[in-house]
Amino acid sequence: MNKTIGMLAHVDAGKTTFAEQLLYHTNSIRSRGRVDHRDAFMDSHEIEKARGITVFAGQAVMRYNESTYYLLDTPGHADFSAEMERALRTMDYAVVLLSAVEGVEGHTETVWQLIKRYGIPAFFFINKTDREGADAERVSGEIRSLLTENATDLTDALRIGGPGEPLLMDDSLKTFLAERDETLLEAYLEERLTSEEWNQALIDMIRQGRIYPCLHGSALLDIGISDFLEKFDRLTVTNYATQEQAAGESFAGNVYKIGHDLSGTRLTYIKALRGSLGVREFVQYAGKGSAKDGEKSLLEEKVTGIRIYNGERHAQADRVYAGDLFAVVGLTETRAGTAVGDDADEPLPFEMTPTLTAAVSFPPELPVKDALRIFRMLEDEDPALGVVWEEELQELQIRVMGAIQLEILTSVLRERFGLEATFGAPEILYRETVAAAVRGYGHFEPLKHYAEVHLEIRPGERGSGVIFADACHADDLSVGYRNLVGQHVREREHHGLLTGSPLTDIKVTLLTGRAHNKHTHGGDFREATFRALRQGLEKAENVLLEPCYRFRIRAELEHMGRIMADVQQAHGIFDPPETNETHLLLTGIAPAATFMNYGTELASFTRGKGLLSLTYGGYRPCHNAEEVIARRGYDKNADPLYTSSSMFCAKGAGYSVPWDEAEAAMHLL
Numbered sequence: 261m262n263k264t265i266g267m268l269a270h271v272d273a274g275k276t277t278f279a280e281q282l283l284y285h286t287n288s289i290r291s292r293g294r295v296d297h298r299d300a301f302m303d304s305h306e307i308e309k310a311r312g313i314t315v316f317a318g319q320a321v322m323r324y325n326e327s328t329y330y331l332l333d334t335p336g337h338a339d340f341s342a343e344m345e346r347a348l349r350t351m352d353y354a355v356v357l358l359s360a361v362e363g364v365e366g367h368t369e370t371v372w373q374l375i376k377r378y379g380i381p382a383f384f385f386i387n388k389t390d391r392e393g394a395d396a397e398r399v400s401g402e403i404r405s406l407l408t409e410n411a412t413d414l415t416d417a418l419r420i421g422g423p424g425e426p427l428l429m430d431d432s433l434k435t436f437l438a439e440r441d442e443t444l445l446e447a448y449l450e451e452r453l454t455s456e457e458w459n460q461a462l463i464d465m466i467r468q469g470r471i472y473p474c475l476h477g478s479a480l481l482d483i484g485i486s487d488f489l490e491k492f493d494r495l496t497v498t499n500y501a502t503q504e505q506a507a508g509e510s511f512a513g514n515v516y517k518i519g520h521d522l523s524g525t526r527l528t529y530i531k532a533l534r535g536s537l538g539v540r541e542f543v544q545y546a547g548k549g550s551a552k553d554g555e556k557s558l559l560e561e562k563v564t565g566i567r568i569y570n571g572e573r574h575a576q577a578d579r580v581y582a583g584d585l586f587a588v589v590g591l592t593e594t595r596a597g598t599a600v601g602d603d604a605d606e607p608l609p610f611e612m613t614p615t616l617t618a619a620v621s622f623p624p625e626l627p628v629k630d631a632l633r634i635f636r637m638l639e640d641e642d643p644a645l646g647v648v649w650e651e652e653l654q655e656l657q658i659r660v661m662g663a664i665q666l667e668i669l670t671s672v673l674r675e676r677f678g679l680e681a682t683f684g685a686p687e688i689l690y691r692e693t694v695a696a697a698v699r700g701y702g703h704f705e706p707l708k709h710y711a712e713v714h715l716e717i718r719p720g721e722r723g724s725g726v727i728f729a730d731a732c733h734a735d736d737l738s739v740g741y742r743n744l745v746g747q748h749v750r751e752r753e754h755h756g757l758l759t760g761s762p763l764t765d766i767k768v769t770l771l772t773g774r775a776h777n778k779h780t781h782g783g784d785f786r787e788a789t790f791r792a793l794r795q796g797l798e799k800a801e802n803v804l805l806e807p808c809y810r811f812r813i814r815a816e817l818e819h820m821g822r823i824m825a826d827v828q829q830a831h832g833i834f835d836p837p838e839t840n841e842t843h844l845l846l847t848g849i850a851p852a853a854t855f856m857n858y859g860t861e862l863a864s865f866t867r868g869k870g871l872l873s874l875t876y877g878g879y880r881p882c883h884n885a886e887e888v889i890a891r892r893g894y895d896k897n898a899d900p901l902y903t904s905s906s907m908f909c910a911k912g913a914g915y916s917v918p919w920d921e922a923e924a925a926m927h928l929l
């Protein structure tokens with residue numbers, strides 16, 4: 261049986277140490293490395309060793325009893341949440357680690373929300389029971405009161421019998437299960453279930469996410485690890501087709517990561533969900549352009565190699581099957597988070613999205629195209645990086661989650677590419693949209709050029725980005741030119757008028773346009789489209805948007821007043837607070853700008869007991885738009901990329917018409 265499992269937790273809970281133990285216990289590695297000694301198998305990158313933290317979701321393979329396990333270790337730092345989320349989505353079962361001293365922490369809550377979002381069954385492991393102040397029972401109580409009522413400790417309540425014999429449950433565990441299942445309750449009261457049947461009920465309830473088993477021990481001192489392994493192995497099942505069955509089915513899988521090996525070979529990491537895939541076979545998937553164009557352009561490419569990664573090393577495979585986790589060579593346009601194969605389901609969009617932007621500086625002697633090539637490669641691996649090259653400003657920008665991510669990027673650039681880059685202070689990534697529909701007109705006609713474009717710009721749904729539609733009559737403009745307008749609308753993120761931030765959540769419709777059969781040249785429609793867009797914005801009510809976080813705050817009741825006042829002060833909004841005798845749960849939405857560092861403040865006045873978990877909450881109208889606009893000092897009339905005026909031609913010479921007169925001068929009505 262193939263099972264993909266992974267470790268998730270707040271930073272430093274012991275994920276990597278725990279993974280190391282599992283590998284050692286299954287004879288997958290000969291000696292136990294240690295994070296503190298810089299020789300942990302899963303923290304194989306230099307940067308990870310040097311800092312003692314996990315940055316990249318590493319993977320390893322182990323065999324235990326009848327099963328093959330693909331083991332994923334994930335980063336615990338919030339700045340690397342996107343990497344964590346990519347790994348999480350491929351897991352059949354998740355293992356959430358907590359420290360028996362610190363208990364549930366802010367990021368544990370974030371991890372937990374994602375586990376629920378993707379419906380992944382999970383186990384808890386309360387680690388570090390060797391430390392002073394450790395209290396597994398208290399932490400298991402915290403899990404129940406803060407995360408899920410359906411968690412139960414199996415360390416003592418479930419005993420391992422002999423090999424092949426069922427696990428033995430004590431009465432408290434049976435009651436716990438029976439309380440959560442009516443048919444089980446009846447059977448329990450009538451005492452008609454065998455041990456095997458109880459085992460099966462437990463397995464099913466875990467798999468359905470109705471029960472979350474909890475175990476405890478010390479990864480560092482190897483306490484409770486073999487117990488965890490045996491119980492975990494017996495209580496988890498997957499139903500991937502057998503190799504014989506899979507061989508007869510068509511292939512489908514999810515891409516969970518893009519990487520490059522040391523020689524620069526592009527790797528597509530795939531989790532196979534159905535069927536099988538062999539070297540030299542072709543796979544079908546939606547190409548890179550698809551996301552931008554809104555329509556699917558299907559690509560078919562040949563698999564030239566398959567690798568099973570285990571730490572830094574890999575083994576070649578000729579064929580892989582449903583449930584396998586592997587890297588494929590030969591695919592050029594795959595993207596993390598998308599499906600490959602025949603009619604595979606498109607996975608959910610990612611939840612973790614950067615809210616900051618930073619400018620990149622690199623040595624002037626490095627040609628821009630070389631710098632761009634490197635950043636495009638990194639963006640290929642981490643699409644959240646959103647690399648933007650502002651040609652006219654000669655500025656490279658990226659999107660990031662936080663300052664630690666920038667530090668790591670600096671090291672990655674130095675070690676992998678020998679590039680000494682520095683980053684400007686990360687700033688909030690604002691965006692702009694329009695409040696109501698407007699029409700924009702653009703005309704471009706210097707001597708021997710010609711293009712005219714009429715657009716409608718209307719507000720779209722939040723989170724929809726920029727959508728293009730073509731409503732132009734075929735008699736007005738040939739399909740080639742109409743497509744060209746669409747391409748220019750989508751080819752880059754367009755600047756808004758207020759701050760020059762990217763436009764979003766708008767629908768741009770081509771109403772009509774005109775070309776000249778002699779004078780229209782390449783580039784003319786780009787000019788006319790950009791001018792039409794800009795002319796429309798001049799007339800529109802422009803709205804500045806800011807990124808927000810969805811927050812969850814857990815704290816003791818006594819802090820309720822202070823916390824609610826703080827949220828209001830930060831221009832956040834909250835749902836009705838939920839309370840029990842001791843604790844408060846407050847959820848809501850707050851601007852990233854005012855709330856991103858609230859965790860530190862909360863920790864200080866709650867003496868470390870208050871928990872803040874932040875996930876991306878989308879864009880909303882900016883709470884201090886005027887202030888931001890003034891601070892940015894963007895001059896809409898001096899943007900080298902855009903102008904809202906149009907060009908007309910008279911007596912053999914082109915002349916410019918300002919936006920507020922251009923509409924009347926258009927050739928088409």
Ligand SMILES: Nc1nc2c(ncn2[C@@H]2O[C@H](COP(=O)(O)OP(=O)(O)OP(=O)(O)O)[C@@H](O)[C@H]2O)c(=O)[nH]1
Nearest residue numbers: 271272273274275276277313314336388478479480
């Ligand atoms: N006392 C004690 N220390 C532990 C235990 N498990 C891990 N540690 C220590 O805790 C620190 C963090 O351990 P890691 O395994 O790197 O934690 P992690 O969750 O992988 O951390 P990130 O990958 O950075 O999120 C290291 O110094 C470990 O030696 C344990 O059971 N007991």
Ligand SMILES: [Mg+2]
Nearest residue numbers: 275276313314
């Ligand atoms: Mg780690």
